[in-house]
Amino acid sequence: xxxxxxxxxxxxxxxNAVSILVACELAFFLLGNQRGKKKQHQPPVINRTYLGLALxxxxxxxxxxxxxxxxxxxxxxxxAMLPEIITFxxxxxxxxxxxxxxxxxxxxxxxLTRIKVDLLVASGMILLFVTIxxxxxxFAVVLAxxxxxxxxxxxxxxxxxxxxxxxxxxxxxxxxxGFSVLTAGILMMTPTLGFMLDFKNWFVPEPLILxxxxxxxxxxxxxxxxxxxxxxxxxxxxxxxxxxxxIILRHQFKKVSQMQDTEQDQMDRExxxxxxxxxDKLLHEISSSKxxxxxxxxxxxxxxxxxxxxxVGVLVTHMDLNALRAQLASFLQxxxxxxxxxxxxxxxxxIKNKTFLTGRVEFTFRLHVTKLGKVMRKFFTSIDTFFSExxxxxxxxxx
Amino acid sequence: MADAVFMVEILCAVLDSVLLGEVAGLFAFQYRKSRxxxxxxxxxxxxxxxxxxxxxxIRFFIIFDLFYRIEVTMRFAAFTTFVxxxxxxxxxxxxxxxxxxxxxxxxxxxxxxxxxxxTFSFTIYLAAIAVFWFFFQVLLKVDGQIRKRMISxxxxxxxxxxxxxxSADLVVxxxxxxxxxxxxxxxxxxxxxxxxxxxxxxxxxxxxWYNNVQTIYVIYNSVCLFAYSVExxxxxxxGDLLGGGLATVLLISQTIVKxxxxxxxxxxxxxxxxxxxxxxxxxxxxxxxVLQVKKNLAILHEKLDRFVNSFETQFSGVLEGSSGVxxxxxxxxxxxQLASVFRAKRR
Numbered sequence: 001x002x003x004x005x006x007x008x009x010x011x012x013x014x015x016n017a018v019s020i021l022v023a024c025e026l027a028f029f030l031l032g033n034q035r036g037k038k039k040q041h042q043p044p045v046i047n048r049t050y051l052g053l054a055l056x057x058x059x060x061x062x063x064x065x066x067x068x069x070x071x072x073x074x075x076x077x078x079x080a081m082l083p084e085i086i087t088f089x090x091x092x093x094x095x096x097x098x099x100x101x102x103x104x105x106x107x108x109x110x111x112l113t114r115i116k117v118d119l120l121v122a123s124g125m126i127l128l129f130v131t132i133x134x135x136x137x138x139f140a141v142v143l144a145x146x147x148x149x150x151x152x153x154x155x156x157x158x159x160x161x162x163x164x165x166x167x168x169x170x171x172x173x174x175x176x177x178g179f180s181v182l183t184a185g186i187l188m189m190t191p192t193l194g195f196m197l198d199f200k201n202w203f204v205p206e207p208l209i210l211x212x213x214x215x216x217x218x219x220x221x222x223x224x225x226x227x228x229x230x231x232x233x234x235x236x237x238x239x240x241x242x243x244x245x246x247i248i249l250r251h252q253f254k255k256v257s258q259m260q261d262t263e264q265d266q267m268d269r270e271x272x273x274x275x276x277x278x279x280d281k282l283l284h285e286i287s288s289s290k291x292x293x294x295x296x297x298x299x300x301x302x303x304x305x306x307x308x309x310x311x312v313g314v315l316v317t318h319m320d321l322n323a324l325r326a327q328l329a330s331f332l333q334x335x336x337x338x339x340x341x342x343x344x345x346x347x348x349x350x351i352k353n354k355t356f357l358t359g360r361v362e363f364t365f366r367l368h369v370t371k372l373g374k375v376m377r378k379f380f381t382s383i384d385t386f387f388s389e390x391x392x393x394x395x396x397x398x399x
Numbered sequence: 400m401a402d403a404v405f406m407v408e409i410l411c412a413v414l415d416s417v418l419l420g421e422v423a424g425l426f427a428f429q430y431r432k433s434r435x436x437x438x439x440x441x442x443x444x445x446x447x448x449x450x451x452x453x454x455x456x457i458r459f460f461i462i463f464d465l466f467y468r469i470e471v472t473m474r475f476a477a478f479t480t481f482v483x484x485x486x487x488x489x490x491x492x493x494x495x496x497x498x499x500x501x502x503x504x505x506x507x508x509x510x511x512x513x514x515x516x517x518t519f520s521f522t523i524y525l526a527a528i529a530v531f532w533f534f535f536q537v538l539l540k541v542d543g544q545i546r547k548r549m550i551s552x553x554x555x556x557x558x559x560x561x562x563x564x565x566s567a568d569l570v571v572x573x574x575x576x577x578x579x580x581x582x583x584x585x586x587x588x589x590x591x592x593x594x595x596x597x598x599x600x601x602x603x604x605x606x607x608w609y610n611n612v613q614t615i616y617v618i619y620n621s622v623c624l625f626a627y628s629v630e631x632x633x634x635x636x637x638g639d640l641l642g643g644g645l646a647t648v649l650l651i652s653q654t655i656v657k658x659x660x661x662x663x664x665x666x667x668x669x670x671x672x673x674x675x676x677x678x679x680x681x682x683x684x685x686x687x688x689v690l691q692v693k694k695n696l697a698i699l700h701e702k703l704d705r706f707v708n709s710f711e712t713q714f715s716g717v718l719e720g721s722s723g724v725x726x727x728x729x730x731x732x733x734x735x736q737l738a739s740v741f742r743a744k745r746r
Binding site: 010014017021072076221222271272276279282283286287289290292293294295296299300301 | 666
């Protein structure tokens with residue numbers, strides 16, 4: 001082995017080993033997220049996405065391991081044996097790549113449109129068959145078939161980015177970049193290019209894969225959970241009150257029934273508004289601090305609270321999510337600017353442009369949800385259904 | 400075959416460095432979130448370890464005196480961080496003598512002629528003992544899951560130490576290449592164990608949980624039975640009033656969400672109120688304990704659970720069949736001992 005060969009070999013092996021480590025860590029991290037926090041309801045669709053992603057990384061780790069063995073065989077076995085072994089190991093590597101992409105979609109199940117999943121699974125099976133049993137020249141076909149598999153997660157990630165804002169959007173962007181780099185690396189690792197170029201000196205896929213995985217790891221670790229992407233589905237109600245506890249607006253995001261509000265409901269609303277302000281004042285006295293009430297966590301509900309100098313916003317949600325707090329703060333600023341002092345001074349607050357305010361609520365929290373495509377709507381609908389079932393069960397037990 | 404063995408050695412060294420870098424990154428990430436000085440020191444420490452590991456790796460290819468000195472100095476620097484923590488946190492020394500000693504040793508390793516410096520580098524083992532002592536002290540102060548994780552992490556550190564020892568130049572010179580290989584593999588196992596356990600602990604704040612506890616309230620039937628300031632180590636003045644206020648807060652928040660249970664957690668700017676409802680019923684009512692803390696830590700939830708259980712057991716006689724009259728004086732007299740669960744143990 002020449003010095004250059006030795007160096008390339010060392011670099012190839014080390015880079016691949018680190019890639020395996022990162023892929024495994026990512027897989028376990030995502031599996032940990034899939035289990036979620038104790039006593040917290042996490043919709044099955046989120047769990048499935050985490051599981052699918054974990055499978056994606058585990059299969060990739062296995063594929064890279066097969067590639068490491070291939071590299072070792074190339075350097076340490078007699079040249080006569082090489083072509084057959086390289087073909088065999090390449091088949092294994094591609095097989096794992098196919099498993100990684102198709103596994104992700106299989107786990108998604110009904111979250112995606114049924115027919116798409118069936119088609120993907122069927123083409124995945126054909127690809128596997130072709131990879132295992134047919135001669136090496138078919139690799140070009142396999143590659144061509146693998147491309148749509150790689151393209152679909154791109155579309156899904158892009159859709160996720162479309163519905164997020166702020167930090168979540170940035171992190172998903174990082175994951176998207178990582179995924180692009182990773183896929184480019186995997187495609188370059190396939191034998192078609194390996195045959196065309198000198199395998200021993202072909203040191204491009206390894207750094208690309210590692211870089212891609214590192215980007216994705218950065219995105220997943222520093223980014224918030226997948227729940228943040230679907231944050232609008234976690235909201236139940238919004239209350240807007242004056243700083244002395246008089247209700248300005250109550251907005252129900254999920255109408256439980258179409259019946260008109262009873263007198264009791266109206267009273268409950270008034271009590272709710274004044275109670276939150278009351279709790280804040282009491283805690284002020286107890287802790288003798290200048291702070292404000294931020295969160296109240298109950299078994300199935302989380303109350304996210306934000307204050308401005310004149311109004312208070314309370315968001316009743318299923319989970320404490322940063323995206324929702326940011327949206328609430330932004331809505332409060334809007335509302336504060338919209339409401340004049342005269343309106344707020346009156347004992348019973350009658351807002352003339354209530355439709356405008358309700359429109360702002362929809363715009364801040366839900367508007368982008370109504371503009372979704374078919375696939376994303378499926379995700380949101382399944383989360384909504386999950387929480388509706390929970391609410392119905394809770395109502396039943398209360399009754 | 401010798402090449403393959405060499406390759407495994409390189410691979411282990413690279414993975415060791417990456418894992419050390421990742422643990423350093425983990426603490427840096429925690430520091431960014433919590434701005435806790437302990438996290439920053441731990442970041443510094445694991446960065447030094449990582450740097451040392453990189454220089455160890457470079458020595459596979461280029462044997463140069465300076466690289467050995469830098470490698471040992473960086474490892475020493477990592478240990479010195481713990482020595483400083485030990486003196487600062489537990490000994491409360493104004494002048495950190497041991498740390499100054501360690502820094503002098505590092506300087507000597509860098510300056511002295513190679514042979515002397517090599518011999519002198521063995522002082523690192525003294526610093527290693529201080530590190531284990533530091534973690535032993537931390538271990539005494541934590542409980543529950545955190546304690547289990549700490550024990551595993553210390554086990555991992557011990558394995559890592561053995562690995563470093565096995566792959567040390569002296570051992571490899573006398574024992575052969577096999578020691579180097581096994582040492583590196585053992586280091587790798589140790590690092591994985593350490594990484595996994597530190598990741599499970601989530602935040603270094605858990606080690607210094609006792610700095611975050613402020614007050615414990617026990618409420619029964621909307622009346623405050625016990626209000627104890629853990630910070631001042633005494634019963635809280637106007638405890639009845641403050642506890643009563645808290646009882647009202649719990650009752651109101653329970654009413655507004657139409658729930659049978661009070662909230663489990665209230666976040667009030669920089670304060671957190673952790674709420675735990677007792678498992679046993681006394682005359683149809685349950686005991687509610689509220690812990691006022693600065694940070695919402697997992698270990699504090701476990702401690703609160705334990706406190707409520709002990710409270711129920713110790714004062715079951717007082718609470719059962721009390722028919723409206725509760726001997727609060729008895730609770731106040733004996734409750735202070737129970738509240739010691741929220742103080743750092745001094746053994």
